[in-house]
Amino acid sequence: EADIYQTPRYLVIGTGKKITLECSQTMGHDKMYWYQQDPGMELHLIHYSYGVNSTEKGDLSSESTVSRIRTEHFPLTLESARPSHTSQYLCASSETHVEPYGYTFGSGTRLTVV
Amino acid sequence: GQNIDQPTEMTATEGAIVQINCTYQTSGFNGLFWYQQHAGEAPTFLSYNVLDGLEEKGRFSSFLSRSKGYSYLLLKELQMKDSASYLCAVRDQALGYSTLTFGKGTMLLVSP
Numbered sequence: 746e747a748d749i750y751q752t753p754r755y756l757v758i759g760t761g762k763k764i765t766l767e768c769s770q771t772m773g774h775d776k777m778y779w780y781q782q783d784p785g786m787e788l789h790l791i792h793y794s795y796g797v798n799s800t801e802k803g804d805l806s807s808e809s810t811v812s813r814i815r816t817e818h819f820p821l822t823l824e825s826a827r828p829s830h831t832s833q834y835l836c837a838s839s840e841t842h843v844e845p846y847g848y849t850f851g852s853g854t855r856l857t858v859v
Numbered sequence: 860g861q862n863i864d865q866p867t868e869m870t871a872t873e874g875a876i877v878q879i880n881c882t883y884q885t886s887g888f889n890g891l892f893w894y895q896q897h898a899g900e901a902p903t904f905l906s907y908n909v910l911d912g913l914e915e916k917g918r919f920s921s922f923l924s925r926s927k928g929y930s931y932l933l934l935k936e937l938q939m940k941d942s943a944s945y946l947c948a949v950r951d952q953a954l955g956y957s958t959l960t961f962g963k964g965t966m967l968l969v970s971p
Binding site: 778780785786787788790793803804835847848849850851852853855 | 902
């Protein structure tokens with residue numbers, strides 16, 4: 746049973762639309778992450794958060810933004826979607842005080858911008 | 860930066876043993892993870908190594924050599940359900956934060 750939830754699972758949207766990908770976790774994890782993954786390619790970190798009101802950009806340049814107003818919620822927003830944003834977006838969270846601090850991933854949102 | 864290399868694809872037969880290698884270069888190594896990802900699904904945690912040596916967990920084992928920047932995942936008694944992508948990921952704390960950098964994954968196909 747998943748403890749980290751992403752919605753929607755699939756999304757097809759037109760160019761120029763604003764979209765928000767939702768991610769929520771019920772494990773009380775302080776750290777949360779957004780990764781982008783294209784088919785057959787590695788996961789690229791686009792945003793992360795170490796706690797409420799903490800957000801940082803990752804290694805991959807992204808036109809998206811994130812917010813962390815509550816511990817359990819870490820939404821990702823695209824102000825104006827473009828076809829280049831077509832990809833799978835994976836949200837993850839991790840333990841702070843218990844080794845090995847591994848990630849728990851959500852099921853992902855597969856985004857197609859037409 | 861970091862560089863993580865693993866083979867793109869591997870094939871094996873049911874009941875066999877397969878070893879998936881991973882080499883990495885990082886400045887602040889603080890742990891190596893293996894994840895399994897079935898098509899269209901989220902990655903799931905398999906194993907973690909931070910010290911040199913072998914970690915065994917059922918049919919899965921993972922080995923680490925920090926001096927060589929090398930790890931492998933060993934899968935025994937392969938089953939059809941083991942067909943998936945296997946992701947090697949390294950945690951690097953050189954920059955003062957603890958995030959994972961992933962390799963491209965190794966697609967394993969298990970045939971009858």
